[in-house]
Amino acid sequence: MKKLERVYFLYFCVMSKLPNITTSIFSVMSQLANEHGAINLSQGFPNFPEDERLLQISERLIRSNIHQYTPMAGLPSLLEKIANQTLKQYGRKVNTASEILITAGATQGVFTAINTFVNQGDEVLILDPSYDSYEPSVLVAGGKPVRVSLNDDYTPNFNRIESAISTKTKMIVINNPHNPTGRIWTEQDFEALETILEKHPQILILGDEVYEYITFSQPHISFNTRPKLVERTIIASSFGKSLHVTGWKVGYLIAPEHLMFEMKKVHQFLVFSVNSFSQHAISEYLDVVDFSEVSKMYQRKRDLFQNLIKNSRFELMPCDGTYFQVVNYNQISNKNDVDFAKELIVNHGVASIPISVFYNDATDRHMLRFCFAKTDETLIAATEKLNQI
Numbered sequence: 001m002k003k004l005e006r007v008y009f010l011y012f013c014v015m016s017k018l019p020n021i022t023t024s025i026f027s028v029m030s031q032l033a034n035e036h037g038a039i040n041l042s043q044g045f046p047n048f049p050e051d052e053r054l055l056q057i058s059e060r061l062i063r064s065n066i067h068q069y070t071p072m073a074g075l076p077s078l079l080e081k082i083a084n085q086t087l088k089q090y091g092r093k094v095n096t097a098s099e100i101l102i103t104a105g106a107t108q109g110v111f112t113a114i115n116t117f118v119n120q121g122d123e124v125l126i127l128d129p130s131y132d133s134y135e136p137s138v139l140v141a142g143g144k145p146v147r148v149s150l151n152d153d154y155t156p157n158f159n160r161i162e163s164a165i166s167t168k169t170k171m172i173v174i175n176n177p178h179n180p181t182g183r184i185w186t187e188q189d190f191e192a193l194e195t196i197l198e199k200h201p202q203i204l205i206l207g208d209e210v211y212e213y214i215t216f217s218q219p220h221i222s223f224n225t226r227p228k229l230v231e232r233t234i235i236a237s238s239f240g241k242s243l244h245v246t247g248w249k250v251g252y253l254i255a256p257e258h259l260m261f262e263m264k265k266v267h268q269f270l271v272f273s274v275n276s277f278s279q280h281a282i283s284e285y286l287d288v289v290d291f292s293e294v295s296k297m298y299q300r301k302r303d304l305f306q307n308l309i310k311n312s313r314f315e316l317m318p319c320d321g322t323y324f325q326v327v328n329y330n331q332i333s334n335k336n337d338v339d340f341a342k343e344l345i346v347n348h349g350v351a352s353i354p355i356s357v358f359y360n361d362a363t364d365r366h367m368l369r370f371c372f373a374k375t376d377e378t379l380i381a382a383t384e385k386l387n388q389i
């Protein structure tokens with residue numbers, strides 16, 4: 001089929017639900033990085049070895065009798081351990097049988113939550129810059145994404161959030177700690193949100209907390225600890241992020257029973273049960289792993305990365321959590337951020353992600369995102385190149 005015919009077919013015959021979605025910038029940047037042999041600090045995944053203890057558990061388990069379907073909501077021992085961890089970390093008692101759902105990564109959790117509750121024409125507030133899976137999930141559900149910009153320092157702007165609420169608002173998505181900016185929400189932010197949402201009891205919250213164990217300046221404040229909001233909140237988390245196994249694609253949702261009951265119906269026909277091997281391995285690994293080590297390890301990497309480029313011409317933005325560092329390159333170039341990111345790969349051998357791609361309107365403030373979930377050697381080699389620019 002010729003290109004024009006294909007476009008016509010997609011728009012008018014198939015009626016694509018996602019006509020504007022093209023190849024993601026992550027693939028574009030990674031491919032360009034590969035072609036030019038650049039150091040890849042673009043995509044958000046670790047390049048250091050997995051924990052030896054997890055590998056040993058996996059080696060043993062692969063030959064044991066664990067390869068058939070688990071119960072639909074998840075392996076009971078894993079659900080139990082998530083409940084224990086949620087109690088230990090946040091003081092929230094969740095019901096193992098009715099309030100936790102194991103998902104194929106947080107991405108599926110987000111998609112399931114949105115597609116369970118968002119109906120045709122419902123509006124969903126998304127705070128820009130935002131992670132790229134929220135909008136397509138809303139569009140597939142027939143909803144309308146309403147993008148609300150964060151402040152210039154990437155903190156939430158509550159006047160904008162309040163003005164964006166309408167009678168059609170069904171949900172607000174809050175990602176904290178925040179990808180791509182590395183900012184985290186404060187106590188005052190939660191209080192401001194509580195004040196607004198008190199007036200709108202119909203609005204659900206989707207709390208994307210996949211980086212909950214990666215915060216530096218202050219501990220993460222989870223929706224699990226907000227009694228005023230928790231009854232209408234679905235929390236998404238990711239073992240991929242917390243345990244450095246992004247490719248395993250195992251995450252989970254926590255939500256009160258009345259919401260979870262509905263989500264399980266959708267999950268049942270989208271996935272049924274998540275792969276058994278990873279659930280068994282993670283369940284055993286949770287007996288030995290210490291989540292408090294995760295922030296320490298990444299704080300060391302953040303500090304290393306920041307120290308290594310502090311004398312460069314890149315300006316470091318605050319990074320309170322996640323494994324992303326945003327930098328401004330105003331002193332180097334006035335090219336737009338997509339072109340500059342490409343130039344950085346082709347001419348200087350380092351791949352990043354331009355922040356404009358996380359905005360609906362491609363707001364370009366000359367910012368790039370670097371992922372520092374990398375070996376020290378990778379960070380040293382990348383910053384040597386960045387320092388020469």
Ligand SMILES: Cc1ncc(COP(=O)(O)O)c(C=O)c1O
Pocket residue numbers: 044104105106107108131175179208210237238239240241246249250251
């Ligand atoms: C904010 C955010 N939410 C969700 C996800 C997806 O997590 P998972 O790999 O568990 O699907 C990511 C992954 O990059 C993310 O950054």
